[in-house]
Amino acid sequence: xxxxxxxxxxxxxxxxxxxxxxxxxxxxxxxxxxxxxxxxxxxxxxxxxxxxxxxxxxxxxxxxxxxxxxxxxxxxxxxxxxxxxxxxxxxxxxxxxxxxxxxxx
Numbered sequence: 064x065x066x067x068x069x070x071x072x073x074x075x076x077x078x079x080x081x082x083x084x085x086x087x088x089x090x091x092x093x094x095x096x097x098x099x100x101x102x103x104x105x106x107x108x109x110x111x112x113x114x115x116x117x118x119x120x121x122x123x124x125x126x127x128x129x130x131x132x133x134x135x136x137x138x139x140x141x142x143x144x145x146x147x148x149x150x151x152x153x154x155x156x157x158x159x160x161x162x163x164x165x166x167x168x
Contacts, residue, residue: 067112068158070100071129072119077149084151107132115139115163117154120146137163 070085072078082100089096101109103122110116110133118126118140126140139161145153 064095066094066096066114068096068098068115068117069106069109069113070098070117070119071103071106071122072100073121074102077146078119081146081149081151081154084149085155086151088151088155110136115158117141117158137161139163 068085070078070082078100082098086096086098089098099109099113103125106116106129110129113133113136116129116133116136116138118129118138120141120143123140126138130138139158141154141157145157
C-alpha cells in the first residue's frame with residue numbers, strides 16, 4: 064500500500080522543490096511512497112487522504128491545529144535547519160528515524 068506524504072508551507076513553492084527531491088530519494092530506493100507539496104490552504108481539502116503531513120517551519124504555528132483536524136495522519140513539523148537544507152534525503156531520514164516510514168521497498 065502506498066504511503067501518502069503531504070508537505071505543506073505558506074506558499075507551496077519551496078515545498079514543491081523539497082517534495083520533488085524527497086520523491087527522488089524514495090523512487091531510487093524503490094519505496095512505495097507518494098509525496099505531494101501544497102499550500103497550507105489546501106490541507107482541509109487533501110489532509111484526510113494523507114498518512115503523513117509535514118509542516119514547514121514557516122507554518123509551525125499551525126501544527127497543533129493540523130493534528131486536531133487530521134488525527135489519522137502523523138504530523139511532522141520541520142525545523143528551519145531541516146527545511147533550509149532543501150535536501151530530500153534529510154527529510155526522508157527524519158521520517159525514517161521517527162518511525163513514520165520504513166526502509167523497506
